[in-house]
Amino acid sequence: MDGRKARGEKKRRAIVEATLRVIERDGVSGVTHRSVAREAGVPTTAPTYYFASLDDLLIATLLWVAEELCDDMLDIIARGTAREIASSLARAVNENRARTLAEYELYLLAGRRPELKAAARRWLDLAVEVVRPADPVAFRVFLAAIDGLLIQGLIADVAPDEDELEPIVSFLICGRDDSTPRTSEQ
Amino acid sequence: MDGRKARGEKKRRAIVEATLRVIERDGVSGVTHRSVAREAGVPTTAPTYYFASLDDLLIATLLWVAEELCDDMLDIIARGTAREIASSLARAVNENRARTLAEYELYLLAGRRPELKAAARRWLDLAVEVVRPADPVAFRVFLAAIDGLLIQGLIADVAPDEDELEPIVSFLICGRDDSTPRTSEQ
DNA sequence: AAACTTATGGAACAATCGTTCAAGTAGTTG
């Protein structure tokens, strides 16, 4: 094994992580070779060495973020109680506000690059696969509402907290008569 | 009245409309004084004359889009049947895809400028005011789901059509037991 | 018509951009 390549891969990932921090702070429009290099503490030409173009760097960042998003979302959606889901959503629009904003900016990036769509909506596909919803329509509403609550939480005057979101999530999970199970098993 | 100012206002609006077209075509990142001027058919310095900065131009565009969005959304939400709402959503992610994408990019802009939040979520506030929902939680889910369906429709492999969205909208309006009225009047 | 205000638009500035290049270091393999 080549120790040089190992360090190279580490640096490559460091550059991607720095890119995400730049997006969190200044938005996608703030991403330049130089701003990323400065954030990562590497010379200006390092991003160009590891990525063919600025576009490739953004794409790599989106793919990485999408992967992390899947991990976070899935065990929450599949196994969480209403309160846990509400708490997680509240954190996304408060403590992790910058991160959530960055995720949606990258999300929209996929709207203009067909080849990125699959990565951007992977957590949606995975959610369906994991939960195996008894009522596909209700579950689709559930997933859509999560995106809507998050994006609306980002432009709220004061972002909603756990207590405000809990009844909404409850409604989504149980429906208004509590009669329909969310998954087909159990 | 000053005919010069009248023509000035007209030109100002033409520049804003050109900006929106640029965003639809190339995204917010494609907006520069020169690209907007070219699109509007005015000299390079015209946008600078009418707007203090590029930022101000984007803000003016967001405010204008937000206003139009209110008109479109409201009579659909307040008075439309499930099929009509589904049809409208389908149009937003198909024929009007570019426009919808532009709207969400501007939407996220508001996420980074507190002073723009009110404009970006104005249609949400208006919707609540117009519909006067009997069940506020259910209505909030309804509004969140609209945003979620649209944004997810933008990154779908093939955007959903009216027939695909109709049962989902139906579910949102009526609930799964059709027993809860959407508005308190009637 | 003179004085004044507003709109117009080309030229040009410094700054920043993405990217290329070439010279150099360091680690690996023969």
Next chain:
DNA sequence: CAACTACTTGAACGATTGTTCCATAAGTTT
């Protein structure tokens, strides 16, 4: 140690950027 490969890095290029400046045209008021 020699040959090779991978990484490092500063300098620099041309292009584009936001914005300023200024001379001029057009419209309004006196």
